[in-house]
Amino acid sequence: MADTHTATPYGLAHHFDDVEQQREAGTLGMWAFLITEIMFFGGLFLAYILYRSTFPDDFAAASAHLDWKLGGTNTGVLICSSLTMAMAVYHSQTGNKKWLIICLLLTMILGAAFLGIKAYEYHDKYVSHLIPGFDFHWTGHGSPKHVEMFYYLYFVMTGIHALHMIIGLGIMTVITVMARRGRFTPEYYAPIEISGLYWHFVDIVWIFLFPLLYLLGAHIHH
Amino acid sequence: MESEVQNKAPRTHYINARYGLKSWLFTIDHKRIALLYLASITFFFFLGGLFAVLIRLELLTPKGDLVQAETYNRFFTMHGVVMVFFFLIPAIPATLGNFLIPLMIGARDLAFPRLNLLSWYIYVVGAVFTLIAIVGGGVDTGWTFYTPYSTTYSNGNVLLTGIGIFITGFSSILTGLNFIVTIHTMRAPGLSWFRLPLFVWSHYATSLIMVLGTPVIAITILLLAFERIAHVGIFDPKLGGDPVLFQHLFWFYSHPAVYIMVLPAMGVISELVANMTRKNIFGYKFVALASIAIAIFGFLVWGHHMFVSTQSVYAGMIFSILSYAVAIPSAVKTFNWTATLYKGSISYNTPMLYAFGFIGFFIIGGMTGLFLAALGLDIHVHDTYFVVAHFHYIMVGGTIMGYLGGLHYWWPKISGRMYPEGWARFAALVIFVGFNLTFFPQFLLGYQGMPRRYYAYPDEFQVLNVMSSAGASILGVGYLIPMVYLFWSMRYGPKAGSNPWGAFGLEWRTSSPPPTENFKVTPVVTWEAYEFSPVEETEVIDISTP
Ligand SMILES: [Cu+2]
Numbered sequence: 001m002a003d004t005h006t007a008t009p010y011g012l013a014h015h016f017d018d019v020e021q022q023r024e025a026g027t028l029g030m031w032a033f034l035i036t037e038i039m040f041f042g043g044l045f046l047a048y049i050l051y052r053s054t055f056p057d058d059f060a061a062a063s064a065h066l067d068w069k070l071g072g073t074n075t076g077v078l079i080c081s082s083l084t085m086a087m088a089v090y091h092s093q094t095g096n097k098k099w100l101i102i103c104l105l106l107t108m109i110l111g112a113a114f115l116g117i118k119a120y121e122y123h124d125k126y127v128s129h130l131i132p133g134f135d136f137h138w139t140g141h142g143s144p145k146h147v148e149m150f151y152y153l154y155f156v157m158t159g160i161h162a163l164h165m166i167i168g169l170g171i172m173t174v175i176t177v178m179a180r181r182g183r184f185t186p187e188y189y190a191p192i193e194i195s196g197l198y199w200h201f202v203d204i205v206w207i208f209l210f211p212l213l214y215l216l217g218a219h220i221h222h
Numbered sequence: 223m224e225s226e227v228q229n230k231a232p233r234t235h236y237i238n239a240r241y242g243l244k245s246w247l248f249t250i251d252h253k254r255i256a257l258l259y260l261a262s263i264t265f266f267f268f269l270g271g272l273f274a275v276l277i278r279l280e281l282l283t284p285k286g287d288l289v290q291a292e293t294y295n296r297f298f299t300m301h302g303v304v305m306v307f308f309f310l311i312p313a314i315p316a317t318l319g320n321f322l323i324p325l326m327i328g329a330r331d332l333a334f335p336r337l338n339l340l341s342w343y344i345y346v347v348g349a350v351f352t353l354i355a356i357v358g359g360g361v362d363t364g365w366t367f368y369t370p371y372s373t374t375y376s377n378g379n380v381l382l383t384g385i386g387i388f389i390t391g392f393s394s395i396l397t398g399l400n401f402i403v404t405i406h407t408m409r410a411p412g413l414s415w416f417r418l419p420l421f422v423w424s425h426y427a428t429s430l431i432m433v434l435g436t437p438v439i440a441i442t443i444l445l446l447a448f449e450r451i452a453h454v455g456i457f458d459p460k461l462g463g464d465p466v467l468f469q470h471l472f473w474f475y476s477h478p479a480v481y482i483m484v485l486p487a488m489g490v491i492s493e494l495v496a497n498m499t500r501k502n503i504f505g506y507k508f509v510a511l512a513s514i515a516i517a518i519f520g521f522l523v524w525g526h527h528m529f530v531s532t533q534s535v536y537a538g539m540i541f542s543i544l545s546y547a548v549a550i551p552s553a554v555k556t557f558n559w560t561a562t563l564y565k566g567s568i569s570y571n572t573p574m575l576y577a578f579g580f581i582g583f584f585i586i587g588g589m590t591g592l593f594l595a596a597l598g599l600d601i602h603v604h605d606t607y608f609v610v611a612h613f614h615y616i617m618v619g620g621t622i623m624g625y626l627g628g629l630h631y632w633w634p635k636i637s638g639r640m641y642p643e644g645w646a647r648f649a650a651l652v653i654f655v656g657f658n659l660t661f662f663p664q665f666l667l668g669y670q671g672m673p674r675r676y677y678a679y680p681d682e683f684q685v686l687n688v689m690s691s692a693g694a695s696i697l698g699v700g701y702l703i704p705m706v707y708l709f710w711s712m713r714y715g716p717k718a719g720s721n722p723w724g725a726f727g728l729e730w731r732t733s734s735p736p737p738t739e740n741f742k743v744t745p746v747v748t749w750e751a752y753e754f755s756p757v758e759e760t761e762v763i764d765i766s767t768p
Contacts, residue, residue, distance in 0.1 A: 013335075014330065014739075015329065015330040015331040015332075015333075015335065015408075015739075016408075017744070021407055021408070024406075024407050025333040025334070025403050025404075025406075025407040025408070028402070028403045028406055028407060029333065029334060029399060029400075029403045032399045032402050032403065032433055033399060035433060035434065036395050036399070036433050036434070036436070036437045037437070039434055039435070039437040039438050040437035040438070040440060040441050041441075042437075042438065042441075043437075043438050043441035043442060043445070043471055044441060044445075046467075046471070047445070047456050047467060050464070050467060051456060051462075051463075055462070132452065132454040133451075133452030133453055133454040134452070136454075143462070145461065145462045146462050148454055148461075149454070149455075149456060149461065149462055149463070152448075152454045152455060152456070153456070156444075156445070156448065
């Protein structure tokens, strides 16, 4: 594509001096965005910690009703997707288009698998009347009000996380299409690297959500 | 040279580069986006002002004769919501900051021009939601949306307003992100951090708060909305929740938000003081780092809003001490500005008048802030007009002095025309007098015990309230005058050269108005900030001319 000799290198926007400056700006921008995300989730984690320490028994009893095996599987799925994403970045740097696309597709498949398992879990909670504010019934141990609060936090936290996953899949789709069209070169791969940062961040959020929500009451048998 | 000939022909600049509504609505030029913001925030300023007029009209008499409590609650809520989220927070960063940061650092645009346009659209979408909420009857919770009233009992349009603020918050986040990246990566060769104009430093500090604080209010509003919709949640005690958690989350953003408003104004004042005295700012590095210190300290003092809402007394003590600590970097700035004046060749033109106004308001607002940070005294003045007067002096007086001072100072750069100096000085005086007359009596009212947010009051408070309402009408007139003459000057004002003030800084080294790409040649900086020297005046070159 860059067969015509122009003054501007391929992929360089008009207001940057060189590709390096542009890549630096993009990466820093994504890091700054991820910091806002940490603050955004931070509010939720604070609320969780506050009420978990105020109602420890109720929260543990509520947590016992989550399936830690499914949550654990999903954790594994996401870690694998982070690996394939990291490999995608590597292959974009070395200019290996075929493996770049394979890795991106694998990442997307793993992401979709995560969402599938999540949807199954949500459905299960719906069937067992564990959706807060929506015909919520609790017959087990603990105060139903506080158990409902646990499930409220569970749905808000995992729901916002799932929303981030869906956005991530959208980004991956765009990136894959661009990769197929040969838009990336070993000099110009910043969009993949930056999308990768986002993907890893969403994974890391889950790494925190999993023990807080699923493992809290995993020792209790119901 | 052919530059003589070129000056005769109509020069292409960012305003006449393209014509038509589309060329504005789809622009990615930071200067045009700044003007889009300028138009939007001006609209909201006068809308918020309208509610202020209604409030002051009702408070003219002790009885509730114009409106009753329910309507009055909506008036002050909408006044607060509109002014805080749709005027004060974007006021300086989104307009002057957007316009000037790339110019001041010798860049062709912000790092993410499309994101910048997106920020404006997000602001507009949030604004539309809030406007619908207002037209549909408004909200009555106060701009603080305290739970459980807002989640459970209020019958106003809490949801719509909340969604509006939630959306607009992202415009603020993206603006801050754009500034941070721009200042890090787009500086011209030779422009090291300690050569940056102080305006850029203060915007960097502001952006840190925007990026770190705004997401917290976003998640807080989201949780409030869920709780209001589904009647499950974490704030209402009836649901097992804690309303004080809401206050913690709310003030974690909303206290630093004051610095989102006032830090950019401080940046403007630093530019004005340096350039209108033709001296480097006394203690440049201290003033620069004081901005960062204010941003950091600002995140550690939110508890001073909760001295009387079940917060432990030990937490209260720590928050009290930390609130005092914010006074240190603030005082560093104030002392350094005044020290800069010493033996400077001061021009008493309109921008400088606003700078003096800022320093005055900031001292009064800041000192009364120390009253409020004192644990014992705060019990007496908490939730009274003393608080109202204090934060209006800081966030309104301070921010608007900075905003108007900056607008006048950079108006020749923005529009290419001079404003009428006589009228402008007159308006500055009217605003200064009107503001003091409006808000100083409120300190006295509050100290005597008049609570805020009431539509009626005992007879003995009437004299001071009449003074305040009279001041508000003078203030209103004062705000209208610049509206008129700035519009007038866009067409009829005398043409301004590249550098009508003989000021320092890269923005004055390109033509007025600047070309779309700001600089035809990327400038190389070999000088320190505000390095005024007698020769400098003659050395100002218009490097935008090819
Ligand atoms: Cu505060």
